[in-house]
Structure formats: C-alpha cells, structure tokens
Amino acid sequence: MVKTDNIKVGISIGDPNGIGGEIILKAFEDNRMLEMYTPIIFGSTKLFSYYAKVFKINTKFQGIKSLEDVVPGKINVMRLFKEPFHVDWGKVDKKAGEIAVKSLQEATKALKSGNIDVLVTAPINKESIQSEGFKFPGHTDYLNQELSGESLMFMVSDKLKVGLLTDHVPVKDVPSNITAKSIKTKIGTIKESLKRDFKISKPKIAVLGINPHVGDNGVIGDDDQKQLIPVLEELRNDGTLIFGPYAADSFFGQKRHEQFDAILASYHDQGLVPFKTLSFGEGVNYTAGLSHVRTSPDHGTGFDIAGKNEANASSFTAAVHMAADIFNARKEYDELTSNVLKIQSKKRR
Known part of the structure; x- marks a missing residue:
C-alpha cells in the first residue's frame, strides 16, 4: 500500500x-x-x-x-x-x-x-x-x-460528480464546440478519472442532451441526433458504460443521477445549476485529466x-x-x- x-x-x-x-x-x-x-x-x-x-x-x-x-x-x-x-x-x-x-x-x-x-x-x-x-x-x-493532459471541469461531492462537455463558452456557441472528438475525449477523461482518482473500477456515466428534450427527434434542433447520439452508440459498442442522452430538465428532479457514478452535462449551467443546488458548500471544482x-x-x-x-x-x-x-x-x-x-x-x- x-x-x-x-x-x-x-x-x-x-x-x-x-x-x-x-x-x-x-x-x-x-x-x-x-x-x-x-x-x-x-x-x-x-x-x-x-x-x-x-x-x-x-x-x-x-x-x-x-x-x-x-x-x-x-x-x-x-x-x-x-x-x-x-x-x-x-x-x-x-x-x-x-x-x-x-x-x-x-x-x-x-x-x-x-x-x-x-x-x-x-x-x-x-x-x-x-x-x-x-x-x-x-x-x-x-x-x-x-x-x-486534457483538462475537464469536474464538479465533485461525496454523492454527485458532474463533468462539462463545454465550460466557459457562450450558450450560443455550445453546439459548435461539441464535436465527436471532444465527446470521446471528455467521456474518456471522466472514465479514467473515476477509475484512477476515485477508485471506481467499472464507472457508469450518464450524458445529458444538448437541446431541450434531447431535441424531440429533431423538432427542437438536431444537434443531439447528429453530434451526440452516434458517438454514444459507438462508445457503447466499445464497452464503455455510457447512458443517454437524457433530457436535462427532469433528470435530477427524478433523482436519476443517483444511478450513475458521474454525469456529463453539455454546457456550464446545465451541469452547475443542479450541482450547486444539491451540493453547494460541500462540493469541489476538480480539474480532471491533467x-x-x-x-x-x-x-x-x-x-x-x-x-x-x-x-x-x-x-x-x-x-x-x-x-x-x-x-x-x-x-x-x-x-x-x-x-x-x-x-x-x-x-x-
């Protein structure tokens, strides 16, 4: 030891x-x-x-x-x-x-x-x-x-871990900053951090959608269908325990976060608002991946x-x-x- x-x-x-x-x-x-x-x-x-x-x-x-x-x-x-x-x-x-x-x-x-x-x-x-x-x-x-290394803004408490796919970028620029490469990199960083930094051998990771209701099959934008879902399917086929994308509006209210080791949010407020609501004063901003x-x-x-x-x-x-x-x-x-x-x-x- x-x-x-x-x-x-x-x-x-x-x-x-x-x-x-x-x-x-x-x-x-x-x-x-x-x-x-x-x-x-x-x-x-x-x-x-x-x-x-x-x-x-x-x-x-x-x-x-x-x-x-x-x-x-x-x-x-x-x-x-x-x-x-x-x-x-x-x-x-x-x-x-x-x-x-x-x-x-x-x-x-x-x-x-x-x-x-x-x-x-x-x-x-x-x-x-x-x-x-x-x-x-x-x-x-x-x-x-x-x-x-490749940095990841990872908000962490004893009961909740939330990573960000994009962090300090304007909301209007979020979709253009999400690429297949960035999705794979961020998920890989979370997975490695959970194993190496938090001793979780087989991490389960949930991903929140980019648009409201994950775009409702393209009715509210097609970013999830074009950018997010294909990459998640590819990662699942490779054995990564990745789930979603989930609609962000009800995810935390239904306590679905309790089923996973970490959550990947698409943008800053989507992840930090629920994190700080549930963990404020107990949480830590950790720069994972470095x-x-x-x-x-x-x-x-x-x-x-x-x-x-x-x-x-x-x-x-x-x-x-x-x-x-x-x-x-x-x-x-x-x-x-x-x-x-x-x-x-x-x-x-």
Whole structure:
C-alpha cells in the first residue's frame, strides 16, 4: 500500500478583494489540518496579517523566501511581493487581478517542479485577471496550457460528480464546440478519472442532451441526433458504460443521477445549476485529466460578503481534503497497475 505522508498543499490566494484570504485562514484554524497537510500560500505575509487582524483569526503562519524554507506541519506564506496592497473589499481591480495571476503562476511552477504535491486555488475574478499576458477565462484553461493532459471541469461531492462537455463558452456557441472528438475525449477523461482518482473500477456515466428534450427527434434542433447520439452508440459498442442522452430538465428532479457514478452535462449551467443546488458548500471544482492535481471551492470570489466575516470555509476545506485524497489514490492506482504489468510481463516470458 502507498504510504500517506504529510502532503504539501500549494495555495493560490485568488482575488485579494474577495473571500479567498478569509477562507484559507479559516480552513487552517483547526490544527488537525496541519497533522495531515503542509500548506504553502503563495502571497504576502503583510496581506495575510491584515486578513488575520480583520477576521480576528489567531491562525499563526510564517513567511518564507524560498520553497527550500518550507517547514512541515506549519502554515507557510511564500513572499511573492513586498509592496503593500490596499484591500478594497468586493471591488474589481486590475492590481488585485495581477496579484491573483502572479500567485497562480508561481504556485503552478511549484506544482510542475514537484515542490508542492497538489494545488488548491482560491476564487479569482475573471474580469480583473485579463491582461496582455494572461487571456484565459479561468483556472481550467490556464492549467490546461501549463500541464500535460486534457483538462475537464469536474464538479465533485461525496454523492454527485458532474463533468462539462463545454465550460466557459457562450450558450450560443455550445453546439459548435461539441464535436465527436471532444465527446470521446471528455467521456474518456471522466472514465479514467473515476477509475484512477476515485477508485471506481467499472464507472457508469450518464450524458445529458444538448437541446431541450434531447431535441424531440429533431423538432427542437438536431444537434443531439447528429453530434451526440452516434458517438454514444459507438462508445457503447466499445464497452464503455455510457447512458443517454437524457433530457436535462427532469433528470435530477427524478433523482436519476443517483444511478450513475458521474454525469456529463453539455454546457456550464446545465451541469452547475443542479450541482450547486444539491451540493453547494460541500462540493469541489476538480480539474480532471491533467498530470497534476488541482482543486478549488465550488463558489466564486464572494464580493457581496467580502470583508464581513461571513464566508464559510467548508468548500475550501473539502477542496484540500479532496486534493490529498486524489493524490494518494493516484499513487496507489499507479502502483497497483504497475505491479500488474510487471506480473503480466513475467508470465509472457
């Protein structure tokens, strides 16, 4: 069995005008967290001292100048910038966006180099992060560029897992972004993630239709008939336990999701509205399909409650736990499959 060590959790701070700093500190108020994880926050000691003062959090942390200075079982804050930043709660600010991007970029470098084991990202504001050097609609697209593999936005809780066929694209562009290749890739990623990351040996996956009522046999659009159904039939013939497409409007209300290990939604709101309705505060945004593990809470920057000490850290805490669980599950899966291959190789001799 794989030995579980104290896992190095790299944390990008998200938008400093949002609730990111608050939920990070609240998550590690419980000292038991430090028995399992070594958090490395990519930010500023001055900024986090300010957060601790505002929210009256006694969580102690130490500043470090290098990843070589990390102390296991302690909260480490990597000093990325010395200049002061004036927190303006709930405001969209380009400077805040620059800080969020720098934190993400440095944390990602540490992930790629192996100086941290997993990455947990606090929420960013998609408007403030945009610049000439950073033109991504969110974490998923940036990490897809930086890490190997094909990313999948996978919303996960203990009872529900929802992947997206298309994520941050306008609704009008959804059909044109769905191709036979993308359908096969996303389903393959979900299948592999369920096996490797969540220890489900024979995953059952349901797919939601593109159009209302799956197009009603072409009456409400023919995208399902032309793009989705033929690919699903092909995958079924190859042995994949794939079901659907199902009409999305009644699928969750009838609790059909309980019959499957994961659901693939055709577009963002089709999947995230039911997920957040059923799992909000407990769910995790997991970027499946990549070479490294990244998770995030299931909510945004919380600008409406920023600075009010009202943010709930439960989803961020769940993101930390899930990142570690997936990290360990991957190690165990890779070890087991490696041993199987060695045994099979010996038998052939």
